[in-house]
Amino acid sequence: MTEFIEPKVVIIEEPRQRGLRFRYQCEGRSAGSIPGQSSSAEKKTYPTIKIQNHRGPAIVVVSCVTKDSPHKPHPHALVGKDCKKGVCTVKVKDTSVISFPHLGIQCAKKKGIQESLDLRKSVNVDPFQTGFEFVNSSAEMSVVRLCFQVFLPDGSGKITKVLQPVVSQPIHDKKALNDLVICRVDKSSGRAKGGDEVFILCEKINKDDIGIKFYEERKDGTIEWEAFGEFGAGDVHRQYAIVFKTPEYRNCYINRPVQVFMQLHRPSDAETSEPINFIYMPDDPGKHIVVTVLGYFDSR
Template sequence: MMDGSMRGLQEQAGAYVKILEQPASKALRFRYECEGRSAGSIPGVNSTPENKTFPTIQIVGYKGKAVVVVSCVTKDPPYRPHPHNLVGKDNCKKGVCTVEVNNENMIATFANLGIQCVKKKDIEEALKVREEIRVDPFRTKFNHKNQPSSIDLNAVRLCFQVFLEGPTPGKFTVPLQPITSEPIYDKKAMADLVICKLSHCSGSVIGGNEIILLCEKVAKEDISVRFFEEKDGIVVWEGFGDFTPTQVHKQVAISFRTPRYRTLEIDQPVHALIQLRRPSDNATSEALPFQITPLDSGRPFFWSLRRSVGQKADYNTFASILQFVQLENPFSSCET
């Protein structure tokens, strides 16, 4: 007769966790505890007003008692414990949700699970609590608690850890491989990207033109300005505006310099496009027209100089001269 420990090992080898319903990626606003209101419930990716769904998992290849521990982990691997807490009406304690599963289909649905965010100054304390209760699904340890800037506070993944009942009744000592959900982004930080106005709608082929872009709210650490050119639906060139997070003003304005085009040798304006892009989820704004102008555009004096320099196949010298002139005499502004 097979003893309980051997049976547990066999069950562990054959059982696994499957996510039946992923959480919606941008449907929930992360709430601070000090806001004094409910953190809401994470909806499922297929949820509608008429048919609400919620994150759901199934334990495959096993029937019997099991415990599911759900916690937040970082968006990017290695999946480290995330300081944000899970809260809910039942079964949530110290930022972690724990439920017992023992039904015919071995399915668990999490209908009252919200995300309560912590401030940057509280990251270390939140992770200390997680360390004390030993919730570290992928055993990555907690060294990151001393590097708060390395943690993206606008995104988490749910991690589902399942423990099967072992040889001793009521003791859940047989762990299955943890599984993570798709990323969940803070709705307030993941608003639609919109360019409201551009100070200039053209720039020189050499780049370096200063432009001010007005937009809907963006996260200064998670935004880029993309320029690109398409031919027959294929991107043949792309470049990015040059700026730092300090040049994002109150989340609604970005001061940046245009990128250099792929070649300086153009005789006619190039019809390119400009858009905002959010690196964390690759979301983009609607692309707007942007003209890339030749070196001689509007400057007859420099046309002869360009030709002279061009004969020597050395555009860099000319480009540096022209760039200085452009900084003194910017292009006229335009509205989108």
């Protein structure tokens, strides 16, 4: 007897995380198509799933959900072929691999968020049964994930079997993400015990989605130590400057300067700026010199 293996959904081509501009309905033009992660000018790809251990009729519902778990319905809508009321519904007859070449993301205006969620509620598309409440913030509005729900026929041929939904990697609105660039800092060294105040000038950032990372690398390129500067939303000036305090180095009692790296870090997509050097200094460098000299004469 052949053992039955339960069907499941896997994503075999993720959507590209960056490069797509979310568009508003009032812009009056196509929202474009979400490219696949490996898409190129020579060979275009699109988000694609596979229903493992199944070949035959199926219904696939694709919708936008929030980035963080538990994933909630996102007010942004999918538009394009096979899309209605913000979701895409595809009926397949005899295949296990389904690609989505005509999906675009249409922004919900802030004042239209509830209306969009009510529309989603009317068609009962809530993949993880998390409800239709949404935290309205610039960080949440600038990123979505695609959620793929697959429905299969039961023994009688009726489409009643629901597979576990899967979510894609985050898709970020191109217009909301700038390249991270450090333009200038007022100091590039500080005490090993941390707490030094540093002013940094940078290209435009989102105060709710930015960090300042310090790290040290081994010779093989692996990270030996990392920590983050301390600051609050009030320490970000007009999205172009940050005042922060340096973190404590992994050894507060160093007896010589240690070079580490400092860079901007965006938590939502793990993007970073080019690193710059930062030097951790002993509390009293002169003390180390005296001790070394005395040790030299003692040894003689």
